[in-house]
Amino acid sequence: MANPARTISLQALMDDLQTGCERSFSEARSMPPGVYTSAEFLAMEERNIFAHEWLCVGRASALSEPGDYLTARIATQPIVVLRDEQRQLKAMSNVCLHRMSVLLEGRGNVRRIVCPYHAWNYSLDGALKGAPLMDRQADFCKESYRLPAVRCEEWQGWIYVTLDDSAPPVHAQLAELNELIGAYGMSGYIETFYEEHVWDTNWKILAENFMESYHLPMLHRATVGPHSRLEEMECPPGLPAFNYHWITKEASLPIGNAHPDNTRLTGHWRKTTALLAIYPTHLVTLTPGYFWYLVLQPEGVGRVHIRFGGGLAPEFIADPQAQAHMDTLKKLLDDVNAEDRRGVEAVFRGVHAPLAKPGHLSHLERPNYDFARYLAAKLRTH
Known part of the structure; x- marks a missing residue:
């Protein structure tokens, strides 16, 4: 339930969001708390975004x-x-x-x-x-x-x-993304697990959590944090239908790098992970050896239904150790998800606080800035 002290008109909330999006990235801040707590804002998202987007x-x-x-x-x-x-x-x-x-x-x-x-x-x-x-x-x-x-x-x-x-065809809207990730051959990756969950948070808080890796060393200190070097991450400006960032490194799991039989990827691409946020609700971690994803569906302001799945690149599917690799990956992802759930549910509690206010974004949160601008543009359009 929204705190009465946070009550704000929908127009005022839209004005605050728009004002934030007009700032340059060097001055960017997180979105106003009301975008996560307002039922009116969610209803507008359902009408203006979910009813029109792919x-x-x-x-x-x-x-x-x-x-x-x-x-x-x-x-x-x-x-x-x-x-x-x-x-x-x-x-x-x-x-x-x-x-x-x-x-x-x-x-x-x-x-x-x-x-x-x-x-x-x-x-x-x-x-x-x-x-x-x-x-x-x-x-x-x-x-x-x-x-x-x-x-x-x-x-x-x-x-x-x-x-x-x-709506323009999907392949037209994602043409630039196709160019960026085409060499991975994602269409050939094989899904090996699928689950559904519901978490107690706003859908945008979970989406933003996926979009940035600034939180990895702290929130995921018991899992992937020790392998996450913030200086290795690249966060280019996003495009109208998606944002993305790259991590190029020696993977903590063997399947994070390209299989020896993989002839699609060369050079640094054999060690590069792409993190993709395809607006509004499709989130993909794509590595040379495996992928995993979240698809989000809001169930009210404070609950989000999650389709969670993942699998292996074809070379690892054909590998005699495929099942062992997948078991190891699934265990890691379950542990990472448990950490993420604690994090995003804590943020949802925090955005209701009367004294909460948006803080400056880091250079590694460029995707969050682009996501806010996407929302503001779509909510103005329809």
Whole structure:
């Protein structure tokens, strides 16, 4: 619950955010506390950002067979993404056309989409195929019912969806990112684990935590902190659809560097990790040997649903020690996530404090500055 002392009008909050974003990076500060605590601000994000942007919902390889599906939500719209009988990816409204029940939950495989309420059922292309006893209604025409389609595209092995028919294609928006990371061959990386979690923090606090490595030596002092040299990190200016930073080093895990059989990467790229924040909610750590990711979905101001997954580059998948490498990585990531959760939940408690105010950003928090400017621009646009 927001502290009454922090109450501020939405317009005043937007003005504060905009004023901060007009500062040069050398004068940049963190975002005003209200952007994390205001329910009105979140509602505006749902309307102006989530209802219009391309949103990642997971890896295409998770839907390998006809009937494989996953469910997600775009703002208040439940959706289902599935592999149809022609092995094409399709996204549709996940709401029955009868009495508007949500149809499918979680992930799985189906031959038909069956409503759990009255058993209306749909083919994998969304056409209504069965509606018990509705033949007794003279005006009912089964052929007139089809689940509304949702735009769905694949980029680098990721599935993206949007409700905005006018949004430029994903590959166009991420063309510059494709150039930056193309040599990694991310589309060929194999997902080996997937989980879902809910943390008690604002989605932007978690996103910002991923975007900067300034916190690694302290927050992660029991895990990756001792291997994190801040002087080795590069934080270039971001682009309109994403920000990124690089760490070039000898990895603490063997799979952090390129496998000897990897011929895609040369020179320093064989030891370079890319940390990618694809707006608004897709966060990827991409190394020459493995990747892991978070996909965020706000559940109110103070809770965030997290899709958490990762896996190996193809050379490590083929390696006899692949399982051992993956077990070691998963243990490390679980420990790192536990540290991050403590950190971002502490920040969420802190932003409610009457005496809290934004502080100056470090040079390693350039991605956070770019993220704030992205938010301000998108919230002004729609």
